[in-house]
Amino acid sequence: MLKMNNISKMYQTEMVQTHALRDFNLNVNEGEFIAVTGPSGSGKTTFLNIAGMLEPFSDGEYFLDDINVGKLNDNQRADLRNQKIGFIFQGFNLIPDLNLYENIEVPLRYRGIKANERKRRIEQCLEQVGLASRAKHLPQQLSGGQQQRVAIARALAGEPRFLLADEPTGNLDSLMARQVMELLEQINRDGATIIMVTHDPELARRAPRNIQVVDGQLADFTLYQGAQNLKNVAGV
Amino acid sequence: MLLHYLDLSWRSFKRTPLVSFLMVLAIAIGIGITMTSLSVYHMMSADPIPEKSSQLYNVQLQTMDEGRTWWKYDNMPLQLTYQDAVNLLNAPVETNKVAMVRSGFSVHLNSDTLKPFIGGARLTTPDFFNMFNVPFIYGGVWTQQQEQTAAPVVVLSEKINDKLFAGENSVGKMIYLDDLSYEVIGVIADWQLTTKYYDLNNGAFNDTEELFMPFSLLEANEFNNWGNTNGWKHEVTHTFKDKLQSERFWIQFWVQLPDEKVKNKYQDYLLAYMQDQQKNGRFNRKELQYTLRDVKQWMAYNDVVSEDNKILVALSFMFLAVCLANILGLLLAKFLRRAPEVGVRRALGASKRQIFLQHLVEVAMLGCFGGLLGIVLAQIGLLGVRQSYDYYSSLATMDLTMLISAPLIAITTCILAGLYPAWLVCRTNPAIYLKSQ
Numbered sequence: 001m002l003k004m005n006n007i008s009k010m011y012q013t014e015m016v017q018t019h020a021l022r023d024f025n026l027n028v029n030e031g032e033f034i035a036v037t038g039p040s041g042s043g044k045t046t047f048l049n050i051a052g053m054l055e056p057f058s059d060g061e062y063f064l065d066d067i068n069v070g071k072l073n074d075n076q077r078a079d080l081r082n083q084k085i086g087f088i089f090q091g092f093n094l095i096p097d098l099n100l101y102e103n104i105e106v107p108l109r110y111r112g113i114k115a116n117e118r119k120r121r122i123e124q125c126l127e128q129v130g131l132a133s134r135a136k137h138l139p140q141q142l143s144g145g146q147q148q149r150v151a152i153a154r155a156l157a158g159e160p161r162f163l164l165a166d167e168p169t170g171n172l173d174s175l176m177a178r179q180v181m182e183l184l185e186q187i188n189r190d191g192a193t194i195i196m197v198t199h200d201p202e203l204a205r206r207a208p209r210n211i212q213v214v215d216g217q218l219a220d221f222t223l224y225q226g227a228q229n230l231k232n233v234a235g236v
Numbered sequence: 237m238l239l240h241y242l243d244l245s246w247r248s249f250k251r252t253p254l255v256s257f258l259m260v261l262a263i264a265i266g267i268g269i270t271m272t273s274l275s276v277y278h279m280m281s282a283d284p285i286p287e288k289s290s291q292l293y294n295v296q297l298q299t300m301d302e303g304r305t306w307w308k309y310d311n312m313p314l315q316l317t318y319q320d321a322v323n324l325l326n327a328p329v330e331t332n333k334v335a336m337v338r339s340g341f342s343v344h345l346n347s348d349t350l351k352p353f354i355g356g357a358r359l360t361t362p363d364f365f366n367m368f369n370v371p372f373i374y375g376g377v378w379t380q381q382q383e384q385t386a387a388p389v390v391v392l393s394e395k396i397n398d399k400l401f402a403g404e405n406s407v408g409k410m411i412y413l414d415d416l417s418y419e420v421i422g423v424i425a426d427w428q429l430t431t432k433y434y435d436l437n438n439g440a441f442n443d444t445e446e447l448f449m450p451f452s453l454l455e456a457n458e459f460n461n462w463g464n465t466n467g468w469k470h471e472v473t474h475t476f477k478d479k480l481q482s483e484r485f486w487i488q489f490w491v492q493l494p495d496e497k498v499k500n501k502y503q504d505y506l507l508a509y510m511q512d513q514q515k516n517g518r519f520n521r522k523e524l525q526y527t528l529r530d531v532k533q534w535m536a537y538n539d540v541v542s543e544d545n546k547i548l549v550a551l552s553f554m555f556l557a558v559c560l561a562n563i564l565g566l567l568l569a570k571f572l573r574r575a576p577e578v579g580v581r582r583a584l585g586a587s588k589r590q591i592f593l594q595h596l597v598e599v600a601m602l603g604c605f606g607g608l609l610g611i612v613l614a615q616i617g618l619l620g621v622r623q624s625y626d627y628y629s630s631l632a633t634m635d636l637t638m639l640i641s642a643p644l645i646a647i648t649t650c651i652l653a654g655l656y657p658a659w660l661v662c663r664t665n666p667a668i669y670l671k672s673q
Contacts (some may be wrong), residue, residue, distance in 0.1 A: 054583055074588050097247050106580075109240060
C-alpha cells in the first residue's frame with residue numbers, strides 16, 4: 001500500500017544542511033497498525049509529513065497505492081491526500097470557529113461530497129466516537145480527550161484507507177489516552193491502515209508493528225504483537 | 237463551494253470585527269471620494285441624448301476673410317451670423333433644422349397677485365422640440381405659419397407653469413414678458429439635461445430655459461441676445477437691423493441628418509450655399525470651409541469636461557490606491573495570522589487553489605461592504621457638492637451606472653489588493669503549523 005525507497009529529506013539554510021531523513025525505506029501493507037518511535041529530532045514527524053504528502057522529499061521514490069507521489073503536482077497531491085489519508089494530530093488542530101459538525105465536514109467539502117451524504121457520514125462518525133449529542137458544540141467547550149475524538153471522527157469521515165497519527169495521545173491523560181488508543185485499534189480492526197508516531201512505549205507496544213527512526217533512518221524493526229504478523233515472521 | 241466561502245468570510249469578519257471594520261472603512265472612504273469625483277465626471281461626459289446624438293449636428297461656417305484667425309484650434313467660429321442662420325433654415329434638404337438664440341424677460345401676469353420675476357427664454361424654430369426630444373404635458377409647439385408671422389405665443393416649462401398657474405393646464409392663457417402679452421400654447425414636462433449641449437455659451441451645465449418662443453420674434457420685437465456675440469472685424473451696428481445684417485456670430489444652428497445620404501446631400505448644399513454667397517462678397521476665402529459636429533463631437537470640441545475634472549478623477553483614484561495599500565497591509569496581517577488554520581485545511585485536502593479562492597472571496601466580500609458604505613459616503617460628498625455649487629446641481633448625482641460601478645470598483649480593487657496576501661497564505665507549508673499548534 002505504501003512504499004518508500006531511499007527517501008531523503010534535506011533542509012538547506014545559508015549556513016547548514018540538515019538531513020531529516022536519509023535513505024529511508026519502508027513498506028506498509030494494507031491493514032497494518034504501525035507505531036513509529038524514536039528520540040526527538042530523529043525524523044519521525046518528517047517521515048509522517050512526507051507520508052501524508054504535506055512536505056516534498058528531496059530524493060527517492062514514494063508510491064501510495066502504486067501511484068508515484070513524486071510525479072504529482074500540488075492539486076493532485078491534495079486530491080490524493082483528501083481521498084486516501086486521514087490525519088490525527090497531537091494538538092487536535094480543530095478549527096476553533098467551527099462547531100464539531102462543521103469541523104468534521106471540512107475534508108468532505110473539499111472532496112465535493114453532497115450535503116445529504118456529508119450529513120450521513122458526520123452523524124455516523126460522531127456516533128462512532130461517542131459525541132453525537134455534541135454536534136453543535138464548539139471545540140473549546142470540550143475536554144482534550146473529547147477534542148481528540150472529534151479529530152479522529154474528522155479523519156474517519158472521509159473513509160480513508162490510511163490514517164496518520166502524530167502523537168495522538170500526547171496531550172491527554174492516561175485514561176483518555178487509553179480510550180483514544182482503543183478507538184484507533186477498533187478503526188484498524190475495521191480495515192484502516194494506521195501509522196502512529198508516539199513517544200509512549202506502552203502505546204507503541206500495543207501496535208502490532210513497531211519501527212524506530214534514529215537520525216533520519218529506519219533503525220530497527222520489531223514485532224511485538226499480532227498473531228497474523230507473528231505467523232508471517234515465523235513463516236507459518 | 238462559493239456559498240461555503242462566503243460563509244467562512246462572514247465568520248472571519250465576525251471573528252475580527254475591529255480589523256474588518258477598519259478595512260471596510262478604508263475602502264469606503266477611498267470609494268466614497270473616488271465615486272464623488274467619478275460621478276460628476278460621468279455625468280459631465282455622459283451622452284445627453286444617446287438615442288440620436290449621432291444624428292444631430294451643429295453647423296459651423298467659416299465666414300471670416302482669408303488670413304483671419306479664431307481662438308479655436310481649427311479657427312472655426314462657434315456660432316453663425318443671423319443672415320446665414322435664416323438662409324440655412326430655407327435649405328432645400330428635407331430634414332429637421334433649428335436656429336436659436338437665448339434671451340430673457342421679466343415674467344408677470346399683469347396683476348398684483350404675482351411678483352414679476354426674470355425668466356430665461358429660447359427663441360427657436362418649431363423643429364427644436366422634435367429634434368431634442370422635448371416632452372410636452374399640455375398643448376404643443378407653434379405652427380410654421382405662426383413662426384413665419386412672428387405670432388406672440390409661448391411654450392412654458394413645467395416649473396414656470398407651476399409658478400404662474402399652479403401646475404394647471406395653462407394653454408390659451410396669457411402671460412406678460414416685459415410689456416408684451418403672449419398666449420400660452422404648450423407646457424413642456426420637466427426637461428433637464430446633464431449637459432446643455434445645444435447651447436454651450438452660458439455654461440455647459442446650466443438649466444434649460446423656462447420659456448420657448450418663435451425665432452421670428454427676435455427680428456420682429458428686437459429682443460436682446462442673452463448669449464455671446466462675437467465679431468471678427470469692425471462693423472457699425474447702430475440699429476438692430478445692422479446687427480441682423482452684420483458678420484457677427486450669435487446664432488446657434490443645428491440640423492438632424494439621419495443617415496449618410498442626407499448628410500452628403502446637406503454637405504453639398506452647404507458648399508453650394510457658400511459659393512453662392514461669395515457672389516455677394518462674403519466668404520472671402522480660397523478654400524471654403526464648414527464643419528458638422530454631432531453631439532459628442534461638439535461636447536469634446538468645446539471641452540465640456542475640463543482637464544481639471546480629469547485630474548481630479550485621477551487624484552481620487554490615487555487616494556483609493558493609498559487606501560488599498562493600507563488594506564493590503566491589514567490583509568497580510570490578518571491572513572498570515574490564520575496560517576495555522578490554513579495548514580489544517582491543506583492537510584485535510586484543500587488545494588492551494590481552493591485556499592487562494594477562499595481568501596479572494598473574503599476580500600471580495602470586504603470590497604462589497606466597502607463599496608456599499610462608499611456609496612453612502614459618495615452620496616454625502618455629492619450632497620456637499622450640490623449644496624456648495626448650484627451649477628453642479630444636475631451633475632452631482634449618481635445614476636444607476638455609478639451605483640452599480642461603486643461596489644464593482646471596490647470589489648475589483650480589493651481583489652487586486654488581496655491577490656498578494658491570498659497568494660502568500662495559500663503557499664503556507666502545512667507541516668510547519670500542524671505540529672506547533
